[in-house]
Amino acid sequence: MGVGPRLELRQSQQLVMTPQxxxxxxxxxxxxxxxxxxxxxxxxxxxxxxxxxxxxPAEPAGPSGVDAGPDPLPEQAHASDTxxxxxxxxxxxxxxxxxxxxxxxxxxxxxxxxxQPADWSERSSMAGADEEGFDxxxxxxxxxxxxEILGRQIxxxxxxxxxxxxxxxxxxxxxxxxxxxTVDEIADRLGTSPxxxxxxxARVQLLDPVGVAARSLSECLIAQARAADRCDPAMHQLLLxxxxxxxxxxxxxxxxxxxxxxxxxxxxxELKSYDPKPGLRYxxxxxxxxxxxxxVTRGPDGGWLVTLNQATLPRLIIxxxxxxxxxxxxxxxxxxxxxxxxxxxxxxxxxxxxRARTIVRVASEIVRLQQGFFEHGVSHLRPLTLRQVAELIxxxxxxxxxxxxxxxxxxxxxxxxLKYFFTSGVGSGDGETASALTVKDRIxxxxxxxxxxxxxDDKLVDVLQTEGFxxxxxxxxxxxxxxxxxxxxxxxxxxxxxxx
Numbered sequence: 001m002g003v004g005p006r007l008e009l010r011q012s013q014q015l016v017m018t019p020q021x022x023x024x025x026x027x028x029x030x031x032x033x034x035x036x037x038x039x040x041x042x043x044x045x046x047x048x049x050x051x052x053x054x055x056x057p058a059e060p061a062g063p064s065g066v067d068a069g070p071d072p073l074p075e076q077a078h079a080s081d082t083x084x085x086x087x088x089x090x091x092x093x094x095x096x097x098x099x100x101x102x103x104x105x106x107x108x109x110x111x112x113x114x115x116q117p118a119d120w121s122e123r124s125s126m127a128g129a130d131e132e133g134f135d136x137x138x139x140x141x142x143x144x145x146x147x148e149i150l151g152r153q154i155x156x157x158x159x160x161x162x163x164x165x166x167x168x169x170x171x172x173x174x175x176x177x178x179x180x181x182t183v184d185e186i187a188d189r190l191g192t193s194p195x196x197x198x199x200x201x202a203r204v205q206l207l208d209p210v211g212v213a214a215r216s217l218s219e220c221l222i223a224q225a226r227a228a229d230r231c232d233p234a235m236h237q238l239l240l241x242x243x244x245x246x247x248x249x250x251x252x253x254x255x256x257x258x259x260x261x262x263x264x265x266x267x268x269x270e271l272k273s274y275d276p277k278p279g280l281r282y283x284x285x286x287x288x289x290x291x292x293x294x295x296v297t298r299g300p301d302g303g304w305l306v307t308l309n310q311a312t313l314p315r316l317i318i319x320x321x322x323x324x325x326x327x328x329x330x331x332x333x334x335x336x337x338x339x340x341x342x343x344x345x346x347x348x349x350x351x352x353x354x355r356a357r358t359i360v361r362v363a364s365e366i367v368r369l370q371q372g373f374f375e376h377g378v379s380h381l382r383p384l385t386l387r388q389v390a391e392l393i394x395x396x397x398x399x400x401x402x403x404x405x406x407x408x409x410x411x412x413x414x415x416x417x418l419k420y421f422f423t424s425g426v427g428s429g430d431g432e433t434a435s436a437l438t439v440k441d442r443i444x445x446x447x448x449x450x451x452x453x454x455x456x457d458d459k460l461v462d463v464l465q466t467e468g469f470x471x472x473x474x475x476x477x478x479x480x481x482x483x484x485x486x487x488x489x490x491x492x493x494x495x496x497x498x499x500x
Contacts (some may be wrong), residue, residue, distance in 0.1 A: 009439020013418055019376060020347050020351070023347065023348070023353045024355070026401070027351050027352065027355045027404075028355055028399070028402045028403060029402045029405065031406055032291060032293045032308075032312040032313055032407075033312055035199060035312075035313060038314050039313070039314060039316065039352075042348060046341050046348075047318055047326075047341065048319050048338075048341045048342060048345050048497075049318065049319070049345050050316070050317055050318075050321055051314040051315060051316065051317075051321075053444050080166055095414065103370070105123060109493075113188070115443055122156055127367075138282045145282055146173065146177060146212070146282040147171070149208065149282060150170040150173075151167070151170060152169060153207045154166040154204070154207070157203070158200070158203075159427050161190075161192060161196070162196075162199075162203075164190060165186070165197055165200040166200050166203070168186060168190060169186065169197075169201060169213050170187070170213070173212065173213060174279070175279055175280065176277040176278075176279045176280055177211070177212040177213070177214070177220075177278045177280070178215065178216075178220070178277075179214065179215050181196045183198055183201065185361065205220075205223040206223065209224045209275065209278035209279070209281055209282075210224050210227040210278065210281060211224045211227075211275065211278045212222055217242060218239050220276060220278065221239045221242075221274050221276065222236065222239050222275045224241075224275065225274070230270065233258075234257040234258060234259045234267065234268055235270075237256050237258075238257055238267050238271070239271075241256050244272070245268060247491075247493065248492075248493025248494055250264060258451060258452075265481075267337075270311070276315075290308065290408050290415065290417075291312060292309055292409060292410035292415055293308065293406070293407040293409070294306060294307070294308055294309065294359065294360070294363045294408070294409045294418075295309060295410050295411075296363075296409055296410070296411040296487055297411070297412075298412075304367050304374060306360055306363050306364045306367055308356055308359060308479075309410075315414055316349060318342065318346070323338060324343065326338050357377055358395075358399070358403060358452075359403055359407070362393065362395075362404065362418075363403075363409060364417065365389050365392055365393050366384075366389065366404075366409075368422050369384055369388070369392075370382060370384065370421050373421070374411055374413065377437060378435075378440055378441045380438070381421070381437050381438050381440070382433075382435055383423055383424060383434070384421055384422050384423065385422060386401055392470075403418070404417075404418035404419050405418075405419065423437050426438075426439050426469055426471055426475070435480070439479060439484065440479045441468070442464065443460060443464075443479055443480055443483065443485075444483050444485070446460060447464060447485055447491070449485070450491075452495075454488045454491050456487075456488040456489070457477050457488070458473060461473050461476050461477050
């Protein structure tokens with residue numbers, strides 16, 4: 001066989017990740033808050049992008065103008081394009097009708113507690129929310145930080161070398177107020193003796209909050225007991241044997257402390273008033289709550305409406321006036337730049353519109369499949385997988401995964417990550433499967449209401465099987481541990497410690 005050059009014709013198929021497809025995938029993974037920042041950066045790079053208002057001519061709508069339409073469930077979403085999949089097949093977003101929001105008719109389009117309908121709480125109680133009702137707690141920073149409070153006290157009570165040691169100790173605390181470095185390490189760094197560090201450390205532990213700069217839980221609680229003038233030998237022994245307290249070993253505590261059982265109970269009752277993490281009283285940065293990306297509200301016909309959160313996203317348009325101004329009498333380089341900006345802006349608007357449609361469509365399908373949850377609570381949550389949703393809306397499973405990651409849904413029952421609605425199943429007596437979250441909720445309720453008759457895992461299995469759940473003992477134990485609930489022995493001992 002001769003060796004030489006020759007021509008061959010081969011046919012192959014491959015998926016090319018175009019810049020436009022990469023943009024669509026990237027936008028799909030962002031939350032509304034992240035997307036807001038990304039759009040701001042894009043507006044700085046592209047001078048033709050501008051925030052629109054009602055007085056300006058409408059361009060293809062951005063995600064701030066998206067809702068699920070008048071239908072309570074996603075029939076209209078089914079009629080739209082298939083989202084990210086269309087970009088893969090056609091290279092551009094589908095046209096469809098513009099998804100414009102009616103701001104005057106919209107009942108719930110902001111992301112703070114004060115913007116809810118007046119009858120929100122009433123509807124929640126009517127739906128039987130009970131403890132599942134939405135909690136509108138908003139946590140904010142509480143003024144001074146721990147470092148500032150300690151720094152002011154240290155400056156007033158220490159001087160010289162002791163001042164330097166105390167400041168170094170204050171800078172070495174973790175968020176709970178515990179000392180993160182050893183005494184020997186601090187002494188080596190400051191070039192002093194461990195005894196000097198120990199003496200300063202004992203004084204720092206008596207600053208407000210008392211117990212700060214401790215190296216262990218026992219040391220933290222002992223400092224608080226000394227400040228309260230309650231650290232007698234019996235209390236000191238109790239605080240040195242916290243492992244026995246955790247196990248509820250009353251006999252061992254009586255032997256170690258040398259007092260009667262009633263005295264042990266009194267000391268444990270006082271111990272509960274101490275703060276095991278004194279540093280957490282003073283936060284650093286303000287705690288921020290997750291901003292919902294999707295709202296689910298009741299429609300006028302009793303169905304469910306799915307809308308995007310409009311408060312966090314600007315409405316984007318192409319500034320045609322500025323485009324015409326730049327193009328007038330422009331040279332070749334300017335014309336090329338303007339055309340580039342127009343193409344980029346058009347792709348961005350289409351990608352944002354497609355992202356909005358895709359999120360609404362996935363969320364609408366979740367609401368339809370989990371309608372029992374929105375009506376009755378977690379006890380009616382169904383097992384659900386990403387593949388089930390992907391098949392029903394004719395999208396790829398990875399697309400559904402991107403849509404549901406780090407995005408939140410706000411409804412009458414509270415705020416939930418979209419991933420919350422995807423759970424494994426447990427067999428039930430009627431041939432259906434129940435959600436694992438439903439079973440966990442039932443286990444938690446049974447243990448919370450068990451009273452003096454502490455339920456073992458075997459008893460929990462019997463009760464659940466009587467209620468129609470086909471569940472094994474090891475599964476009950478796994479769910480109980482996932483809920484951070486102790487075994488029946490641990491709960492019985494904890495109950496004994498609380499009885500005077």
